[in-house]
Each structure stands twice: as C-alpha cells, then as structure tokens.
Amino acid sequence: xxxxxxxxxxxxxxxxxxxxxxxxxxxxxxxxxxxxxxxxxxxxxxxxxxxxxxxxxxxxxxxxxxxxxxxxxxxxxxxxxxxxxxxxxxxxxxxxxxxxxxxxxxxxxxxxxxxxxxxxxxxxxxxxxxxxxxxxxxxxxxxxxxxxxxxxxxxxxxxxxxxxxxxxxxxxxxxxxxxxxxxxxxxxxxxxxxxxxxxxxxxxxxxxxxxxxxxxxxxxxxxxxxxxxxxxxxxxxxxxxxxxxxxxxxxxxxxxxxxxxxxxxxxxxxxxxxxxxxx
Amino acid sequence: xxxxxxxxxxxxxxxxxxxxxxxxxxxxxxxxxxxxxxxxxxxxxxxxxxxxxxxxxxxxxxxxxxxxxxxxxxxxxxxxxxxxxxxxxxxxxxxxxxxxxxxxxxxxxxxxxxxxxxxxxxxxxxxxxxxxxxxxxxxxxxxxxxxxxxxxxxxxxxxxxxxxxxxxxxxxxxxxxxxxxxxxxxxxxxxxxxxxxxxxxxxxxxxxxxxxxxxxxxxxxxxxxxxxxxxxxxxxxxxxxxxxxxxxxxxxxxxxxxxxxxxxxxxxxxxxxxxxxxxxxxxxxxxxxxxxxxxxxxxxxxxxxxxxxxxxxx
Ligand SMILES: Nc1ncnc2c1ncn2[C@@H]1O[C@H](COP(=O)(O)OP(=O)(O)OP(=O)(O)O)[C@@H](O)[C@H]1O
Ligand SMILES: [Mg+2]
Numbered sequence: 001x002x003x004x005x006x007x008x009x010x011x012x013x014x015x016x017x018x019x020x021x022x023x024x025x026x027x028x029x030x031x032x033x034x035x036x037x038x039x040x041x042x043x044x045x046x047x048x049x050x051x052x053x054x055x056x057x058x059x060x061x062x063x064x065x066x067x068x069x070x071x072x073x074x075x076x077x078x079x080x081x082x083x084x085x086x087x088x089x090x091x092x093x094x095x096x097x098x099x100x101x102x103x104x105x106x107x108x109x110x111x112x113x114x115x116x117x118x119x120x121x122x123x124x125x126x127x128x129x130x131x132x133x134x135x136x137x138x139x140x141x142x143x144x145x146x147x148x149x150x151x152x153x154x155x156x157x158x159x160x161x162x163x164x165x166x167x168x169x170x171x172x173x174x175x176x177x178x179x180x181x182x183x184x185x186x187x188x189x190x191x192x193x194x195x196x197x198x199x200x201x202x203x204x205x206x207x208x209x210x211x212x213x214x215x216x217x218x219x220x221x222x223x224x225x226x227x228x229x230x231x232x233x234x235x236x237x238x239x240x241x242x243x244x245x246x247x248x249x250x251x252x253x254x255x256x257x258x259x260x261x262x263x264x265x266x267x268x269x270x271x272x273x274x275x276x277x278x279x
Numbered sequence: 280x281x282x283x284x285x286x287x288x289x290x291x292x293x294x295x296x297x298x299x300x301x302x303x304x305x306x307x308x309x310x311x312x313x314x315x316x317x318x319x320x321x322x323x324x325x326x327x328x329x330x331x332x333x334x335x336x337x338x339x340x341x342x343x344x345x346x347x348x349x350x351x352x353x354x355x356x357x358x359x360x361x362x363x364x365x366x367x368x369x370x371x372x373x374x375x376x377x378x379x380x381x382x383x384x385x386x387x388x389x390x391x392x393x394x395x396x397x398x399x400x401x402x403x404x405x406x407x408x409x410x411x412x413x414x415x416x417x418x419x420x421x422x423x424x425x426x427x428x429x430x431x432x433x434x435x436x437x438x439x440x441x442x443x444x445x446x447x448x449x450x451x452x453x454x455x456x457x458x459x460x461x462x463x464x465x466x467x468x469x470x471x472x473x474x475x476x477x478x479x480x481x482x483x484x485x486x487x488x489x490x491x492x493x494x495x496x497x498x499x500x501x502x503x504x505x506x507x508x509x510x511x512x513x514x515x516x517x518x519x520x521x522x523x524x525x526x527x528x529x530x531x532x533x534x535x536x537x538x539x540x541x542x543x544x545x546x547x548x549x550x551x552x553x554x555x556x557x558x559x560x561x562x563x564x565x566x567x568x569x570x571x572x573x574x575x576x577x578x579x580x581x582x583x584x585x586x587x588x589x590x591x592x593x
Binding site for chain 1: 333336337338339340355357358360361363365367369370371372373375384385387388389390392429432
C-alpha cells in the first residue's frame with residue numbers, strides 16, 4: 001500500500017472510530033433529542049403562541065416558526081460542536097486509549113487529523129439531521145421547497161468549523177473538557193459580537209483617560225483577531241425572504257474561504273500544541 | 280547485529296510549577312538491548328520503569344540524552360512503530376467495541392486489512408485465549424480479560440520488538456502460566472522483549488537479562504546467570520541433637536526451618552562446607568542431602584534495592 005493510501009486509511013480509521021464513540025455520549029444525544037423536539041414541535045408551538053393574534057396571520061406564524069428553528073439549530077448545533085470538540089482528545093488521554101493508538105504506526109499529526117475529522121463527521125451529521133427536520137416542517141407549512149435553508153446550513157457549518165477548530169486546539173492543551181468548553185462558548189459569543197467591538201473602538205478615545213484608550217485598543221485587537229461569525233448568519237434572509245429564494249448580498253466562495261482559513265489556523269494551533277504534548 | 284534498543288544518558292525530569300517539586304524520574308540511563316533478548320526491567324514502584332517505556336515509544340520526551348530503536352532515532356516514525364507491539368500498564372481499550380472489533384481497529388492502524396487481518400485476529404485471539412469472549416463488549420470484560428485483549432493488540436502485527444509494561448498484573452495463576460508460555464514462545468521465535476514486572480519469579484523464569492532500577496538510576500544490569508551467582512550450600516539434616524544449633528551458630532552458620540526431627544543448615548559462600556559437615560558429624564546428626572543454592576532474583580532485588588536505599592539515605 002502506498003504511503004498516501006495508508007495515511008488516508010489510518011486517518012479515516014481514527015475518524016470513524018471517533019465518530020462512533022462520540023455518538024455514544026449521553027449529553028450529545030440529549031441535546032440532539034431536545035433540538036429534534038423543538039424543531040418538530042415548532043409548528044405546534046408557534047400556532048399555539050399565535051392563537052391570540054388576529055386571524056390571517058399565517059405569515060407571522062411562519063416567521064415565528066422560522067425564528068425558533070434557526071435559533072434552535074444554531075444554539076443546539078454549536079453546543080454539540082463545542083462539547084464534542086472539547087472532549088475527544090482529553091477523554092482519550094484520560095482513559096489512556098491514546099497510549100495504544102499512538103504506539104501504532106500513527107503520527108501525531110495523523111492522529112489529530114483523524115480526531116478532528118471525526119468531530120466534523122459528528123457536527124455535519126447533526127447539522128444535516130436538524131436541517132432535514134426543519135426543511136420538512138417548513139415544507140409542510142408553506143408547500144414550497146425551502147432551499148434557502150440549505151444555503152444557510154452550509155454557512156452555519158463553516159461557522160461551526162471555526163468554533164470547532166479553536167475549541168479543539170485549546171482542548172489539546174487541557175486535561176479535561178471543562179475549560180475548552182467554556183473557551184469555545186467564549187469564542188462563539190464574542191465571534192458573534194465583533195461588530196460591537198468595532199463600535200467600542202470607535203467610541204473610545206473621546207476622553208483622554210488611558211483606561212478608555214486601552215479598552216479601545218483591546219477591542220480593536222479582538223476585532224481584528226476574532227472571526228466575525230455574524231457573516232455566516234442568514235437568519236434575517238430566512239425570516240424576510242421567500243423560503244425558496246437564493247441568498248442575497250453574500251459572496252459564498254469568499255465566506256467559505258474565510259471559514260477554511262480560520263479553521264486551518266485553528267488546526268495548526270492544535271497541532272503545534274499537541275506535537276510535544278506529554279501523555 | 281545492531282542493538283534493538285539503545286539509550287545513552289537518557290534523562291527525564293517531570294517539571295512542575297515549582298522547581299523544588301520537579302521529579303527526576305530517570306537519570307542517565309544507558310541501556311542496550313540486543314536482538315533476541317528477553318529483558319526483565321525491574322524496580323520498586325515509582326522507580327521509572329513506565330517512564331522509560333513511554334520515552335521509548337515517544338509518548339513523552341526526554342529532558343536530555345538520546346535513544347535509538349530498531350536502528351532509528353526517529354522515535355515517532357511509522358516505519359519503526361510498525362515493528363513494535365506495546366502493552367501499556369493498566370490500559371483501557373475503547374469499551375464500546377467488542378473484543379474482536381478492537382483488534383480490527385488496531386489492525387487498521389497498522390495498515391492491515393481484508394482476509395489477512397481477519398486471519399491474524401483469529402490467531403491472536405486464540406493465542407491469548409479469548410475465543411469465548413471475542414464477541415462480547417469490552418465494557419463487560421474483567422481485568423484479566425482486558426489484559427489479554429491488550430496483549431492481543433500488541434501481538435497482532437507480529438512485531439519484532441515487544442514492550443510489555445507489567446503484562447501479568449491482575450491475572451490469575453493459570454492465566455499467568457499461559458502468558459508466560461506465550462512469552463517463551465515469542466522468545467523461541469527470536470523476538471526481542473522488554474518486560475517490566477514486579478513478578479520476580481516469572482522474570483527469572485523467562486528473561487535472559489535483567490536490570491534493576493531504583494529512583495531513576497539503573498543499579499545493576501546483567502544476565503541472570505551473571506547476577507545470581509551468590510551460591511550458598513544447604514545441608515539437610517535429620518535427628519539433630521540439642522547442642523547442634525548452638526554450635527552451628529557460633530560457627531556463623533544459619534539454621535533454617537528447624538524442628539525436633541529435622542533442619543536445614545545454610546552455609547554462606549565465604550564459609551567452608553567441610554567445617555559445617557564436621558560439626559554435624561561430631562554431633563551425630565544424619566545428613567540427608569547437600570545442595571548448592573543459587574540466590575533468587577527476589578533476594579538479589581531486595582539486596583540491590585536495599586543497598587541503593589541506604590546509599591540515598593546516607
Ligand atoms: N506525568 C507525571 N508527572 C509527574 N511525575 C510523574 C509523572 N509520571 C510519573 N511521574 C513520577 O516519576 C516517577 C517514576 O514513575 P514511573 O511511573 O515511571 O514508575 P514505575 O517504575 O513505572 O512504577 P510502578 O512500578 O509503580 O508502575 C515517580 O516518582 C512518579 O511519581
Ligand atoms: Mg509503571
């Protein structure tokens with residue numbers, strides 16, 4: 001077998017095994033089941049919510065349902081992403097399975113790539129499952145193919161990929177999943193608030209106080225380092241456009257390249273940490 | 280023939296946030312293990328055996344010193360690791376898999392597959408005596424069963440070098456015997472084995488060389504025959520008379536297992552057996568047998584570790 005083929009095969013073996021193990025985590029299953037319930041029940045819930053509103057508010061109802069589903073997918077999706085990215089490596093170090101795996105003809109780089117790919121399999125699978133449900137629910141409601149959702153899911157995935165890569169990197173330095181989980185949430189939240197950071201910088205410097213300036217520069221620094229995760233959200237378009245419209249005003253290839261770039265940076269960081277990690 | 284394992288001044292310090300709490304787990308280890316050797320790596324708890332093994336496998340990194348394995352100094356290289364089988368200490372295996380699935384997983388990591396892998400899995404499962412439990416989940420395995428599966432994954436690729444960290448811990452006497460037979464079998468096939476163990480009797484039975492580590496420092500190393508030279512002579516006696524013991528003791532001889540009807544006189548290497556026999560004859564005791572007795576590995580271990588301990592205390 002050629003070197004490349006054996007590299008791919010070894011990586012794939014680890015990825016599939018990571019996926020199989022990850023899907024067994026109870027907390028992940030709980031989040032997934034909960035999100036399925038929310039999405040599947042959204043139709044029912046929103047009609048219940050709008051009972052008090054005047055008749056003829058079908059539009060309003062659909063909008064509320066979309067809002068609920070989009071929010072559910074991003075929140076539950078990101079929770080799954082962060083949790084699984086933060087735990088695959090520390091849990092394997094803790095239970096020492098990593099000793100036997102790394103003593104096989106597997107390079108650390110390859111091991112890490114396999115783990116990361118396994119995490120992506122889990123994230124993608126969950127995302128597909130949730131989107132499919134939303135897709136069906138929306139189709140049943142509006143009787144048009146909600147193709148805009150598919151674009152939205154694609155972009156959401158790249159958003160998750162960035163969060164996943166950095167959480168994963170931090171998990172390589174940690175001994176348990178707790179700190180990287182918290183850090184992952186921090187990345188996700190601040191990554192969604194970068195516009196706000198820019199505002200902070202713009203408004204700073206109005207007084208001559210050094211602390212005011214310092215906060216301004218920290219905000220600017222964060223703004224420049226952190227990925228702007230808002231770019232990946234099509235929520236407003238989903239709410240206000242027809243469900244079968246193509247997405248507007250976004251450069252899809254650029255966004256994907258942007259997402260990949262950050263993800264690669266995260267992975268490189270992970271490898272840099274993991275390369276000399278002592279087991 | 281080139282050495283299979285070769286370390287020079289291998290040193291490992293586990294650093295902590297306070298320098299005073301750094302652990303010097305291994306100090307200037309010079310160890311050479313040649314092809315075909317069964318090396319018994321001994322030492323009390325915390326002496327640095329596992330540390331050495333982890334260094335050799337690239338799981339941790341040396342503070343200083345060098346090592347070569349199977350002729351290569353690239354410890355992480357896949358080509359080297361392909362020829363190594365490793366059984367970690369008290370390891371744990373993916374417990375959501377069945378016994379045979381775990382082996383398939385590890386087999387894939389070795390780049391094995393297809394009917395070749397299936398054949399190897401059948402064979403190793405047979406070797407470690409897990410045929411009955413191969414389809415059961417690892418989660419439900421007993422400690423000994425896990426240890427057997429661990430041994431199976433180490434043997435799977437038919438490696439040239441086997442590194443086994445406490446292979447018989449947690450096993451029942453019959454399983455121990457079985458494992459010992461597997462290991463001697465491997466020795467007969469010309470494999471090289473590095474076995475860390477606390478089971479001195481076992482090591483004495485299968486190893487041809489041993490090293491004793493204490494506090495990260497290799498205290499003694501050599502072939503079993505070289506090291507276990509101290510030969511006492513035991514004289515078995517029946518019908519001892521009352522004054523015999525006192526006389527023997529004044530001559531500096533130890534009396535063991537004394538009862539009213541028989542006893543054993545131990546003559547240390549530095550004393551004359553003739554003198555001892557003379558005393559016995561004078562006291563009209565019946566001599567049943569006279570046999571040389573080699574020091575056991577356990578005695579050597581206690582002696583070496585005791586001496587090292589005194590040296591550090593002094
Ligand atoms: N990760 C670590 N961090 C700090 N100290 C460590 C670490 N691992 C081992 N040590 C220390 O290094 C020393 C050697 O430990 P090691 O595990 O190599 O001993 P061992 O000979 O295998 O003992 P045992 O027979 O109990 O398995 C011990 O003092 C131990 O406390
Ligand atoms: Mg040990």
